[in-house]
Amino acid sequence: MSRIDRQFAAALANDRKLLIPFITAGDPSLDSTVPVMHALVRAGADLIELGVPFSDPMADGPSIQHSSERAIERGAGLRFALECVQQFRRQDSVTPVVLMGYLNPVDILGAAEYARRAVAAGVDGTLLVDLPDEEAGPFRDAFAQSGLEWIGLVAPTTSIGRLRAICQHAEGYLYYVSYAGVTGTGQALQNESNSGVLARLQEQSPVPVVVGFGVRDAESAKRVAAGADGVVIGSALVDTLSAADDPVLAAEAFLRPVREALDGLR
Ligand SMILES: O=P(O)(O)OC[C@@H](O)[C@@H](O)c1c[nH]c2ccccc12
8 A cells, every 4th residue: 555545544534634735845945845844744734745846837826836936046846856855754754745746857857767766755646737648658657667656637627538537547646626727816616517526526536536726724625625535725825835934833823724624524
């Protein structure tokens, strides 16, 4: 059983909704990333999505775009993200970490070499935002060779045929994007038609289904998690950290009430 499967099975067996914070590696500072990851775990994160800073993050709204730009200015990229995970693993061998990013940096290294390095650093899975399922075969195979999990992404516009294909390959968890658009700009699951898609996904998916895009706080997390296995929170956390004097304290203070709200659903 993989680290993600183990962690999620234990949570869901306890009726615990999955809480997945996203942060950009290297923002708000290079030094804060690993301490913030530990702080998020203390506040109740079940998995951490670590964003690999990328110069052209086309699925991201202003918050994460700017966060990515700031991190790149500090010199952060794929190499730095891997170093963070390696350092995180010295103190935490339980909490899964997924690298979230775009194809280009992985492609430059080569999928097999990337997967080897990622697993050696202690990364559990990877989500490549701009790699369509139809073209992902060789990447999935290379990842599988190293034991790096393939995290699939489904949007409201995904056809039922593609949804089935994505579900076939899904490992770890399936990420449902709550609206068509970019991160941090909309409101999650306001639209009724979404709940139908989510129910269908739950039926098809061999792994837990989590919802991201537009979850900002305890209230929205609770609403969204009611119909899913868990939630992802990115932009609101990234903004909070970048405005904070002490990002470690701010990370904990941000996530704790969200954890409590989700636990209140039990
Ligand atoms: O920022 P939001 O609206 O809270 O959504 C989560 C999201 O940030 C995170 O999972 C993510 C960051 N970059 C992405 C690119 C595509 C899909 C998802 C992501």
